[in-house]
Amino acid sequence: MPKQLEENSKLEEYDLNKDGIVEDSELESSERIKQIENADKKEDAQRKMAWIALVGMITYPFVTILMSAFGLDASILASMADLYFISVAGIIAAFYGKEAYMSKHKGSNENNY
Numbered sequence: 455m456p457k458q459l460e461e462n463s464k465l466e467e468y469d470l471n472k473d474g475i476v477e478d479s480e481l482e483s484s485e486r487i488k489q490i491e492n493a494d495k496k497e498d499a500q501r502k503m504a505w506i507a508l509v510g511m512i513t514y515p516f517v518t519i520l521m522s523a524f525g526l527d528a529s530i531l532a533s534m535a536d537l538y539f540i541s542v543a544g545i546i547a548a549f550y551g552k553e554a555y556m557s558k559h560k561g562s563n564e565n566n567y
């Protein structure tokens with residue numbers, strides 16, 4: 455008796471060519487697609503994080519200046535500036551360092567996407 459999937463089965467998505475049979479090769483392809491999608495999401499999240507860090511780093515001095523201009527106490531912001539800049543620069547350097555490393559070594563490893 456042929457095996458069947460129940461109605462609206464979670465495994466339905468693995469039947470890539472919609473012939474009603476989930477083959478091993480389709481499972482492998484689905485797994486590979488999932489890996490690529492996850493890697494893409496991870497890249498997007500890291501890129502977003504680097505951009506937020508960069509925007510924060512650029513706006514930080516202006517916020518301090520604006521606070522002083524409006525007569526607000528910017529001493530707390532100013533006192534954590536050194537630590538903040540080192541941390542944010544670390545994040546940005548790690549991101550662009552990773553990007554450079556990945557683009558240099560692309561193709562040398564099959565799983566490197």
Ligand SMILES: [Ca+2]
Pocket residue numbers: 469470471472473474475476477480
């Ligand atoms: Ca199929």
